[in-house]
Amino acid sequence: MASVGFTYTGLPARVVFGTGTRATVRAEVERLAMSRALVLTTAPQIDHGREVAALLGERAVGVFSGAVMHTPVDVTHAALDALRQLGADGVVAIGGGSTIGLGKAIAVRTGVPQLAIPTTYAGSEMTPILGETEAGQKTTRRSLDILPETVIYDVDLTLGLPVALSSTSGINAIAHAVEALYAQDANPIISVFAEQGIAALARALPAIAAAPNDREARRDALYGAWLCGMCLGSVGMALHHKLCHVLGGTFDLPHAETHTVVLPHAVAYNAPAAPEAMARIARALGAGDAATGLYELAGAVGANRALGALGMPAEGLDRAADLATGHPYWNPRPLERTAIRELLERAFTGAPPR
Ligand code: NAD
Numbered sequence: 001m002a003s004v005g006f007t008y009t010g011l012p013a014r015v016v017f018g019t020g021t022r023a024t025v026r027a028e029v030e031r032l033a034m035s036r037a038l039v040l041t042t043a044p045q046i047d048h049g050r051e052v053a054a055l056l057g058e059r060a061v062g063v064f065s066g067a068v069m070h071t072p073v074d075v076t077h078a079a080l081d082a083l084r085q086l087g088a089d090g091v092v093a094i095g096g097g098s099t100i101g102l103g104k105a106i107a108v109r110t111g112v113p114q115l116a117i118p119t120t121y122a123g124s125e126m127t128p129i130l131g132e133t134e135a136g137q138k139t140t141r142r143s144l145d146i147l148p149e150t151v152i153y154d155v156d157l158t159l160g161l162p163v164a165l166s167s168t169s170g171i172n173a174i175a176h177a178v179e180a181l182y183a184q185d186a187n188p189i190i191s192v193f194a195e196q197g198i199a200a201l202a203r204a205l206p207a208i209a210a211a212p213n214d215r216e217a218r219r220d221a222l223y224g225a226w227l228c229g230m231c232l233g234s235v236g237m238a239l240h241h242k243l244c245h246v247l248g249g250t251f252d253l254p255h256a257e258t259h260t261v262v263l264p265h266a267v268a269y270n271a272p273a274a275p276e277a278m279a280r281i282a283r284a285l286g287a288g289d290a291a292t293g294l295y296e297l298a299g300a301v302g303a304n305r306a307l308g309a310l311g312m313p314a315e316g317l318d319r320a321a322d323l324a325t326g327h328p329y330w331n332p333r334p335l336e337r338t339a340i341r342e343l344l345e346r347a348f349t350g351a352p353p354r
Pocket of ligand 1 (some may be wrong): 045073095099101119122123124125128158159160161162169255256283307
């Protein structure tokens with residue numbers, strides 16, 4: 001417990017968690033006074049979207065399956081057209097962070113209520129944060145209007161999440177909790193969620209890699225993802241999230257995979273400045289050292305550990321280091337360009353963190 005005072009702000013979301021919980025979607029939509037819901041999803045998850053629409057019966061007016069990565073504004077406008085044409089009065093987003101991002105983009109522009117049914121571990125459903133892209137530029141904003149009113153976590157929907165995406169999405173979630181433990185506005189409440197979230201995912205991910213239909217492991221992972229999402233939504237992030245934002249935005253690297261590669265290196269960089277957080281991360285991982293434990297977890301679940309293999313160009317590393325250190329932001333260890341360039345080099349080749 002912190003020896004000085006602290007501030008904690010709770011986020012007002014209703015959560016239904018369990019197995020088979022998507023069956024409650026109609027009752028939950030009624031609770032939000034939605035009578036004409038537009039269901040949102042991606043093209044590959046159209047069957048998930050149709051199933052939810054069927055569960056909603058006459059409370060659904062259509063399925064928009066155009067959600068894509070990075071929430072491009074032109075896709076949002078197409079979904080808004082569908083919302084107006086169908087006379088929808090709310091959105092139900094079923095999918096990962098991309099689909100939930102589209103729901104947020106619609107809600108913040110129209111004020112309609114949103115219900116999110118996450119099928120990955122990214123955690124967007126628990127945050128009042130929206131990242132959008134227009135003409136290659138990514139902008140991020142934060143507002144309570146962005147936070148979904150209701151979230152239904154259904155373990156069954158994650159059984160089909162491919163192992164590779166389960167592993168990287170799960171480590172993406174762990175990254176939120178890791179940075180929450182050394183956040184500028186860290187507080188003991190969120191730190192409890194963070195440690196529990198890391199422990200649940202660290203236990204679950206190797207079990208899922210070995211047996212993707214292991215319901216207990218899937219339950220642990222989804223529960224951990226919820227806790228980690230609350231960390232991201234509640235306190236500020238630091239170097240790790242900045243690096244991933246730069247790498248994803250400038251070099252178009254995939255979101256969860258990039259987080260997986262960078263996390264052990266960002267943690268090693270911050271370790272000398274955040275010993276208490278490192279001890280909690282290591283304890284949650286059941287490892288002797290936080291950075292090594294994260295690197296080994298990625299290896300144990302078969303995830304790629306090199307930026308080079310994700311399509312990062314070697315000649316982009318200098319630019320990435322410049323962008324990650326160009327504008328000041330809070331980090332437990334001051335931003336040192338030379339050390340961050342070295343960190344990126346190790347992440348590029350897949351070397352262990354140092
Ligand atoms: P994603 O939503 O892009 O999903 C990746 C692919 O997997 C999609 O094709 C999706 O349809 C498919 N998929 C998802 N769940 C599946 C399942 N259960 N079975 C089969 N296929 C499934 O990936 P993501 O990692 O969840 O989200 C990444 C995006 O979310 C990024 O744009 C990121 O910036 C954003 N994000 C935002 C926040 C926030 O707080 N605003 C937080 C985390 C992530």
